[in-house]
Structure formats: C-alpha cells, structure tokens
Amino acid sequence: MRNNLSKNIFFIPYVLWIALFVIAPILLILYYSFFDIEGNLSLVNYQKFFTPVYLKMTLSSFWYAFLITGISLLVAYPTAFLLTKTKHKQLWLLLIIVPSWINLLLKAYAFIGIFGTYGVANGFLEVIGIGSQQILFTDFSFIFVSVYIFIPFMILPIFNALDKLNPTLMDAANDLGASRWMTFRRVIFPLTIDGVKTGCQVVFIPALSLFMLTRLIAGNRVITLGTAIEQHFLVTQDWGMGSTIAVFLIIIMFLIMFVTGNRKQGV
Amino acid sequence: MKKLVQLLLVITIVSALLLYAISRLNSSQGFTSSNTLTIYNWGDYIDTDLIDRFEEETGIKVIYETFDSNEAMMTKIEQGGTTYDIAIPSEYMIDKMRQEDLLVPLDHSKLPNLKHIDGRFIDLPFDPGNKYSVPYFWGTVGIVYNSKMLGGKKITSWADLWDKDLRNEILLTDGAREVMGMGLNSLNYSLNDTDEAHLQEAKSKLDALTPNIKAIVGDESRMLLESQEASIGLVWSGVASEIMAENEDLEYVVPKEGSNLWFDNMVIPRTTKNVDAAHQFINFMLDPEVAAQNAEYVSYSTPNKTALKYMPKEVVRDERFYPSPELTEKLEVYENLGKKNLARYNELFLEFKMHRK
Numbered sequence: 001m002r003n004n005l006s007k008n009i010f011f012i013p014y015v016l017w018i019a020l021f022v023i024a025p026i027l028l029i030l031y032y033s034f035f036d037i038e039g040n041l042s043l044v045n046y047q048k049f050f051t052p053v054y055l056k057m058t059l060s061s062f063w064y065a066f067l068i069t070g071i072s073l074l075v076a077y078p079t080a081f082l083l084t085k086t087k088h089k090q091l092w093l094l095l096i097i098v099p100s101w102i103n104l105l106l107k108a109y110a111f112i113g114i115f116g117t118y119g120v121a122n123g124f125l126e127v128i129g130i131g132s133q134q135i136l137f138t139d140f141s142f143i144f145v146s147v148y149i150f151i152p153f154m155i156l157p158i159f160n161a162l163d164k165l166n167p168t169l170m171d172a173a174n175d176l177g178a179s180r181w182m183t184f185r186r187v188i189f190p191l192t193i194d195g196v197k198t199g200c201q202v203v204f205i206p207a208l209s210l211f212m213l214t215r216l217i218a219g220n221r222v223i224t225l226g227t228a229i230e231q232h233f234l235v236t237q238d239w240g241m242g243s244t245i246a247v248f249l250i251i252i253m254f255l256i257m258f259v260t261g262n263r264k265q266g267v
Numbered sequence: 268m269k270k271l272v273q274l275l276l277v278i279t280i281v282s283a284l285l286l287y288a289i290s291r292l293n294s295s296q297g298f299t300s301s302n303t304l305t306i307y308n309w310g311d312y313i314d315t316d317l318i319d320r321f322e323e324e325t326g327i328k329v330i331y332e333t334f335d336s337n338e339a340m341m342t343k344i345e346q347g348g349t350t351y352d353i354a355i356p357s358e359y360m361i362d363k364m365r366q367e368d369l370l371v372p373l374d375h376s377k378l379p380n381l382k383h384i385d386g387r388f389i390d391l392p393f394d395p396g397n398k399y400s401v402p403y404f405w406g407t408v409g410i411v412y413n414s415k416m417l418g419g420k421k422i423t424s425w426a427d428l429w430d431k432d433l434r435n436e437i438l439l440t441d442g443a444r445e446v447m448g449m450g451l452n453s454l455n456y457s458l459n460d461t462d463e464a465h466l467q468e469a470k471s472k473l474d475a476l477t478p479n480i481k482a483i484v485g486d487e488s489r490m491l492l493e494s495q496e497a498s499i500g501l502v503w504s505g506v507a508s509e510i511m512a513e514n515e516d517l518e519y520v521v522p523k524e525g526s527n528l529w530f531d532n533m534v535i536p537r538t539t540k541n542v543d544a545a546h547q548f549i550n551f552m553l554d555p556e557v558a559a560q561n562a563e564y565v566s567y568s569t570p571n572k573t574a575l576k577y578m579p580k581e582v583v584r585d586e587r588f589y590p591s592p593e594l595t596e597k598l599e600v601y602e603n604l605g606k607k608n609l610a611r612y613n614e615l616f617l618e619f620k621m622h623r624k
Contacts (some may be wrong), residue, residue: 037610053618100588112487117496134435136496137482219482220441223621234338235443236613237606 026250028253033243037236054228055247061224065207068146069154072203073196075147076154083155084162093159100152108216111145112136115217137219145217146207154199161195162188197260205253225249272620285543304544305330305339307354309531312404314564321551326619329543344369351538352545358393358530361400361465362603370399371535377459377546380553383573388530391600400532401549404567407590407598408445408527415516416498425453425522437476438491438500439483443609443616444601445527446473446483449558452524459602461611470615474622483620492517501527504588505567512566519587521594528598530570 033239036042048054079096083089101109114120122132135141165188173183189196209226220227225245232242282441288397306318310333318329324597332349337360339561344351344364356364362368373380377398384402394400417436422428439446440542448458450469460466481497492500493510502510533552535545550555559577562569568588569575575583583589590598 037606053614053621057621068297112490116491118494134481136428215441215484216487219484220620221482221623223617228617231613236610238610238613241610 016067027247028144028254029243029250031243032239033247035240038236045240046220048241048246049248057223057225057228058248060222061208061226064143064146064222064224065204067143068150069200069204071143071147071202072150072154076151076158076199077196078154079151080158080162083153083159084165089163093155096155097152100149104149104212105216108145109147111148114235115141131261135218137221139218139222142213142218142222145213146197146210149213150203150207157198157202158192159195161192165191197256201260204256208249208252271500280508285542286541300324302541302544303328303330304352304419304541304548304570305350306330306548307334307344307349307351307536309333309355310335312355312565314561317557317561320557321548322327324551325544325547327547329548341369344538345519347538349538350540351536352541353401354536355531356534358391358532359601359603361532361534362393364534364536365394365399367374369537371539371542372398372535373401373535373549374546377543378550379523380550380555383553383555383558385572387595388570389444391530392602393530393600394425394532400534401553403531403533403552403566404505404562405528405570406588407449407521408501408503408529409507409519409521411492411502411507411510411517411519412501413492413495413514414518415497415514415528422499422518425449425524427522428479429453430479431481433483433499435479436498437479438481438488438497440481440488440501440503441485443613445501445611446619447616448527448601449473452522452526455524458525458527458599459604461604461608463611466611466615470619473619476624490566508566508588512520520599521587521590523597525597525599528595528600530600546583 033045034041034043036044046066083096086092115131116122117134117136119136121135127131169187169191170183173187178186208224209229210224211226211230214220214222214224214227225248229242229245229249232238232245273274303317304327306313306329308331313331314334316332318331321327322329323590332351334343337356340354340356341360341364343349345367346353361370378401379407381397381401388402388405390396410422410428412423414420417433420432444458447466447469450473451458451460451465454465454469454472456462456465456469460469482491484491488500488502489510491497492502494515495514502519504519504521507517511517533549535542535549539545553571555571555573556577558569558571558574562571562574563578563582569578575589586594
C-alpha cells in the first residue's frame with residue numbers, strides 16, 4: 001500500500017510535465033486552428049490548407065525531407081558500420097557527435113562563408129579548373145547543409161544497433177556459405193532495421209519543418225511548412241493558419257511514427 | 268527529501284540577499300524610481316555621450332536597454348515587467364500601440380523644441396497631431412547597388428531591376444510590405460493599395476522578376492552586399508548608409524516611381540513611472556545641437572530642420588539620404604492596413620517566394 005502511494009507520488013512530476021508541455025500545447029494548437037484572422041470561429045484555415053499553394057508546399061517539404069533522410073542514411077550506414085570496426089569506437093563516435101553541440105545558427109553562418117562566391121568551396125573549384133559556381137542559395141547547398149546537420153542523429157541509432165549485433169551470427173552465415181553481400185542483406189540489415197527506422201524518424205520529422213536554413217542557406221528559394229508556420233506566427237500574426245499547418249504536421253508525424261514504428265511489441 | 272528542502276531554503280535565502288543587495292546598490296548610486304529614466308531603443312541607435320550629457324544636465328539616471336524588432340518591443344511593453352519610460356518604435360507599430368492603449372499622450376507644452384522638426388514630418392497619418400510620438404530618425408526604402416560589379420551601369424528606377432542582364436544579382440529583403448510595395452510601386456500603384464486586382468498584378472510582375480533574384484534574406488543582406496556576394500539589394504536607407512561606409516563601390520538610390528518613407532519615433536509607453544523625465548528627455552533629444560551630434564553618430568537622417576545647420580554640408584546636401592521635398596512628396600508612409608489585408612499581402616508574398624525559376 002505504502003509502496004503504491006510513493007510510486008504515485010513519483011509519478012506526479014512526469015504526469016505534470018506531459019500534461020503541461022505536451023498535451024496542453026497540442027490542444028492549444030488545435031484550438032487556435034479553428035479561428036480565422038479576425039478571431040471568428042471557422043473552418044476557413046482548413047479550407048485554405050487544401051488550396052494549391054499549401055498542397056504544393058506540403059509536397060515540396062516532403063520531397064526535401066525525403067532527399068535529406070535518404071542521403072543521410074546512405075552516408076550514415078557505412079560510416080556507422082566502419083565505426084564499429086575501429087579500435088577506439090567511442091572516441092570516433094564522440095568526434096562525430098561533437099559538431100551537433102554547436103549552435104545551428106553558427107554552423108549556418110559558417111556555411112554562408114564557405115559556399116559564398118569568394119568562399120573556400122569556390123576557391124577549390126577555381127583551382128581544379130571548373131571555375132566558380134553559384135553554390136549558396138541553391139537546392140544543393142540546402143540539402144548539403146541539412147544532411148550535414150542531421151547526420152549525427154542518423155549515425156547514433158544505427159551505430160548502437162550494429163554494435164549490439166552478435167558477431168557469431170556473421171560467422172555462422174559465413175560458415176553456411178553466404179556471400180558478404182548476402183550476409184549483409186539477410187542477416188546484418190534485418191537485425192539493424194530498428195536502428196535505421198529510429199534514425200529515419202529522428203531525421204525526417206525535423207527535416208519536414210526546417211525553417212532557419214531555408215532562409216540562410218537557400219535564400220527563401222525553398223519554402224517548407226516550417227517557413228510558413230514561422231511567417232504566420234511572427235509576421236502575419238495569423239495564429240489560426242499557423243496552427244492549422246502545425247496540426248497537419250502533427251498528424252503527418254503520427255502517421256510516420258505509426259508506419260515506421262515497431263509493431264512487434266513484447267518480443 | 269530533507270536535503271532537497273535544505274537546498275531550496277538556501278537558494279531562496281541567497282536570492283533574497285542578492286535582491287536586497289541590488290536594491291541597496293542601485294539606491295546608493297542614485298537609482299530610485301523618482302529620478303531614473305529607462306530607455307528602450309534599437310541597438311546602436313544613439314550616441315551614448317548624449318546620455319551622459321543628459322544625466323549631467325538633469326541629474327536623472329538613465330538605464331538603457333535595446334531591442335531588435337518592433338514586435339519584441341511591443342510584447343515586452345504589453346507584459347509590463349519593466350518600467351520603460353521611453354521607447355522608439357517604427358510608425359506602423361505606433362498606430363498599433365495607440366489602438367491597444369499602450370501609449371501616454373504627450374504634453375506639447377513640455378516640448379518647446381518640437382518646433383525644430385521639419386513640417387514635412389509633423390502630423391502624419393500614423394499619429395495625427397503628434398499626440399503620442401515625436402520623430403527620431405527617418406529614411407526611405409531603396410536600391411543599393413555596386414556600380415563596379417555592374418560595369419558602371421546606373422539604376423534609377425524599380426523598372427531597371429527587370430533588366431535581363433541582371434540575372435541572379437538581386438537580394439530582396441524578407442518583408443511582405445517591402446517586396447509587395449516594390450511590385451506595386453513599379454506599376455505606379457500606391458504601396459498601401461488593397462485592391463485585389465492590383466495586388467494580383469503586382470504579384471505576377473514580381474514573379475517575372477524571379478530569374479534576377481539571388482535570394483530573399485534578412486539582416487544577412489548587409490554582409491552579403493558588403494562582401495560582393497550580390498550586386499543589388501533592396502534595403503532601408505539606414506542599412507545602405509552603413510554598408511556604403513564599408514564599401515566605396517556601393518551606391519544608393521530611391522527609385523523614381525516612388526517608395527516607402529519610414530519613421531522611428533520617440534514615445535512614452537504606459538509602463539512609465541516618470542512622465543516628467545521622459546518629456547525632459549524627448550525635449551533634450553529635439554535640441555538642434557544634440558540632434559545633429561546624434562545624427563552624425565548614427566548616420567541616419569534626422570527630421571530636425573534646425574539641426575541640419577550644425578551638420579557637415581556634404582551630408583545634408585546628399586540627396587540620397589536627405590531627398591528633396593519634391594521626392595519626399597512621392598514617398599508614402601505605410602498605413603496600418605488591418606490584419607486582414609496584411610494577411611493578404613503575406614499570402615501573396617509567400618506565393619511569390621514559392622514561384623521557382
């Protein structure tokens with residue numbers, strides 16, 4: 001009895017936290033989404049979301065988030081695999097994680113310098129004879145910088161999954177005559193699929209609502225749902241429309257979690 | 268648990284002691300609510316020597332705080348945590364603050380120096396009769412361009428920007444009013460136009476400009492123009508004068524079709540505890556010699572007509588920053604268009620941003 005009581009007491013901070021900082025804000029967003037700009041109760045925001053402007057924005061957000069996630073995965077998986085083979089793997093892992101401690105804005109400003117007309121990247125292109133190109137404010141720079149920023153979050157879960165892998169399984173596959181590629185495809189990859197799923201969730205969802213980079217690195221040539229939310233809240237002060245976009249983002253995120261989530265509970 | 272309680276107690280006691288120490292320190296330096304003046308201004312927007320001089324002349328202690336956007340400033344004044352006695356918002360924000368009853372009316376009998384302000388800048392739509400505000404600095408929106416990078420080409424109008432040779436050269440500022448205003452002005456409409464057909468026309472005109480646009484950025488445009496990342500930028504005159512001081516090849520022009528005229532103004536917010544000192548300060552800043560010194564430090568255009576006498580001739584005669592009355596006639600101040608129209612401006616601006624090359 002006493003035990004139960006103290007258990008409940010310890011539960012209070014958690015419940016309070018979830019209620020105040022997770023459930024209440026979501027309910028507030030839902031509430032605001034039903035008001036038009038003049039504060040009247042209406043569904044006009046939802047109607048507006050299904051106009052070509054916002055649908056196009058949603059599609060392009062998805063496309064960019066998909067590219068960012070895909071490229072991150074392509075880079076992160078081999079990296080994580082090599083990391084598990086190194087001698088001081090924790091040290092190498094630390095070196096990959098350290099850049100993610102630096103403020104996003106600082107990194108973005110650094111890239112403005114690197115990708116600028118007179119920056120290091122163009123200096124290099126001059127030297128090898130290609131000649132200077134416009135790199136800053138293009139789709140390429142946007143995806144490159146986003147991938148750079150998200151990569152540690154992709155490597156970490158994949159590394160953990162690979163690290164936990166029992167090496168005897170690979171030996172067994174080898175003994176039974178599987179080629180290296182087959183071992184990877186039939187043994188290693190299926191056993192690390194959870195790490196890949198987590199990594200994709202951790203990258204795809206924030207990538208869907210990126211907003212600072214769209215201005216600093218893409219010069220507003222890329223408009224994502226995040227940019228629109230920022231504009232509606234800070235500039236137009238159309239909280240209703242901003243909230244409506246946020247509601248759709250939340251729904252989309254739940255769907256993604258559901259699709260990529262682990263459904264084999266209890267195993 | 269016991270330890271936690273002890274810790275909390277210690278923290279509370281220490282905080283209380285620190286608070287007490289601060290209040291003691293403040294009063295020993297002469298900071299009491301009756302003779303302090305809290306000023307809330309944009310960053311680096313006053314010659315701090317003038318604050319010292321004001322303190323010496325009046326015996327009032329000045330606390331100086333800065334903000335970086337009108338919206339942030341208004342939010343803080345609405346919350347009312349700090350007793351700001353003077354704030355310096357832009358014109359459209361004054362209209363808004365006036366409507367939300369955040370401003371204290373000015374007592375003109377305490378501001379004899381008001382007569383020095385140029386008649387052009389008195390009694391404007393955002394504050395009829397200057398009941399709540401006094402202009403601090405003013406300026407325009409225009410085009411800054413690097414004549415060297417453009418091979419000596421001169422830009423004089425908005426229409427010049429649609430030139431096919433300027434591919435990928437233009438930096439726009441990330442503001443719906445500024446960019447839509449540019450589209451409207453280039454079609455000879457008012458930048459306060461709310462006619463849907465005109466707005467649509469302006470938006471299509473802007474879409475046609477897309478190939479020439481390099482990026483739509485915020486404050487970074489200073490750095491990008493200074494370092495010759497782009498040769499043309501849509502900027503406020505104040506930004507232009509700052510970057511022109513750094514890069515000699517840059518030129519500033521107010522397009523001949525017309526443009527925006529903006530003001531930053533001194534107001535007394537509702538949070539004030541010292542209305543008298545606030546009036547004293549406003550009157551002090553309106554003194555022609557003080558205004559001249561401030562204008563030379565900040566390098567924005569002063570609305571103080573008498574102050575121009577105390578300033579170097581080449582500055583005052585510079586038509587780029589002190590345009591003639593004929594040109595200012597053509598310039599328009601942003602009117603508060605109301606939330607709905609502003610939302611329409613922003614929607615069209617968003618659609619324009621999504622338009623790809």
